[in-house]
Amino acid sequence: MTLDLIDSIQGESGVAHTIVTNVCEGVADCVDACPVACIHPGPGKNTVGTDWYWIDFSTCIDCGICLQVCPVEGAIVPEERPELQKTPG
Numbered sequence: 001m002t003l004d005l006i007d008s009i010q011g012e013s014g015v016a017h018t019i020v021t022n023v024c025e026g027v028a029d030c031v032d033a034c035p036v037a038c039i040h041p042g043p044g045k046n047t048v049g050t051d052w053y054w055i056d057f058s059t060c061i062d063c064g065i066c067l068q069v070c071p072v073e074g075a076i077v078p079e080e081r082p083e084l085q086k087t088p089g
């Protein structure tokens with residue numbers, strides 16, 4: 001499948017969600033709620049000293065459930081923003 005085709009299937013809402021690494025408090029409510037299990041723990045701590053999680057953009061289906069369950073305002077944004085989200089490796 002081409003990227004163009006994937007984009008057209010995903011439609012208007014078709015971008016991944018992003019966990020803002022240094023706003024996330026590592027509560028992990030999002031992890032169990034994600035229907036495709038694409039939220040993973042990051043290593044170490046973020047700049048505010050808490051655990052942090054990251055979303056695998058290539059697996060995220062943009063369902064928005066993580067954003068609904070996250071208790072931390074601003075920790076998840078409904079856009080693909082790789083500059084805001086650290087990923088391991």
Ligand code: SF4
Nearest residue numbers: 024025027028030070
């Ligand atoms: S994004 Fe929200 S629910 Fe998920 S680990 Fe971070 S603070 Fe917790």
Ligand code: SF4
Nearest residue numbers: 034060061063064066
């Ligand atoms: S938008 Fe949906 S698929 Fe993407 S990380 Fe959040 S819960 Fe998982």
